[in-house]
Amino acid sequence: MTSGRTAHWGTFDAERWWRPHDLAVLPAVTMPGGRSAVDAMDELLAGFCRPGDVLVTRHPVADVVRDGLAACGITFEPYAVSPAPGTADRPDPGTADGPALSTADGPPVTVDAMIAADPAARERIAACEEWQPYAVLPDTAALAARLGGPDRLPPVSVVAEVNSKTWSDGLVRKRGLPGAARVVRSAGELEAAVLECGFPAVVKDPYGVSGRGALELTTPGVLAAVRRAVGRQEAKGRRVELLVQPVYPKRCDFSGHLAVAPGGRATVLGVQTMSNRGFRHMGSQPADPGLTAVLMRAGYFDVLAEVADALADAGYWGPAGVDSMLLDDGTLIPVLEINARHSLGLLSLRLDEQAREHGLRCRLRQLDLAVPEGADIGTLCAELRRAGCRYGGGPHPGAAVLAGSTLAAPGGRVHCALFSRPDDADRLERQVLAAVSAAGMRPRGEEHAA
Amino acid sequence: MLADVLQKEGELDDVGPDTDLVEEYGLDSLQTISFLLRIEDTFDVELDYDSLQLSDLRSIRRFAEHVAGLSTAER
Structure with missing residues (x-):
């Protein structure tokens, strides 16, 4: 750990910025507000901050969120970048929420580019001894170069390469691990x-x-x-690169987290189980001892060490999460994909370290909420406090709102850290959902709202 | 089909033709695309994803009108 200050910032839809422009895309729709919800997630990086660290975000962190974080010992120096007119963060009047699904939120912009255009933000980051961007994107590399520290981050070409599922699938094949996909390069091969x-x-x-x-x-x-949609793009000259796998009957999803040092030395930080809805991340929490024992017997931690070596050999250093799966029949799929960046699982792990100091554990929970007119994150925090389940530090269980400053009607996303005694997270989650309901809000698409 | 996509088998009896599927049922982007692909399969139509408007998908009535329009255009 460094004794100096660290600057934190990040663009959460990192993969969008690594993706080659000439690749064909799978059929997709962008739902209204989807990207703004992802953009606002950068305040989650507060969970990585030590006292005195600088957190630069796209939107101001709401006072009620900062106060809540301070109560549980998370403090930082906040700074919100000034958006440039005409960007997705400051749409020109009349252009917001355009009707076309593919362009609903206007042109995207990274927070890194916004920082580059904001002298005060650049100054704050340059003054810090350490930089911890969420992910190293082309705009992050450009920002680092502008701040005089291009070598303080791994090369963006390497970062982009090792984050590709094609790269991780190559590693799976080379090591003879179960769960290899088939890479296809045309619509015909896909079929x-x-x-x-x-x-x-x-x-x-x-x-x-x-x-x-x-x-x-x-x-x-x-x-x-799908073949038609891909074939149409192929006919227009787009390159096809897709991976095909069976749908595995799974017992659980989990992720292993690594820190790869610049010299190549790696540390296994821990394992998180993930709760997903379809392919979508809804939350994560520490792996229970039973799962950890199964993984040790299956050699999972040896595979993590091999992944770390491969990342270092490729020229990467920094945090990495390895998404994995345990199947119903006990088969371990150790490497589904590699996220060579920060991640929600890593954040959950970091918060769990803090929780354990007080005999608690941490579950990170994402809530996509329908919100009535006039309600905001303050409304929810007030209900959590009224219900006696807002975390205030120490050994008393409760929920801390980590992100959700921009919450407003008709809906948005909130992330909570549930600090509870071991095996009591479900009860705390029910309390939180009851507070959500009392605030007049409703989890979208979930069956178990209190 | 929608109940299957939303993983709410047997729970969608009260969905009206104008119910907002996004606000009321939390239909997300992945579920939407899954629903659209199944529509293409079941009704033998081809959707143009580039030209689909959000307003075409907000309710069953609007989407049915959109699909009916495609079918007419193909004849």
């Missing part, structure tokens, strides 16, 4: 691979992330529809 794999199959974009870039192909008709 053949899925027919060979059988239904249902999953097709993945090499730069897809949770909730985007992966489709389950359930029938020949669905395959035909």
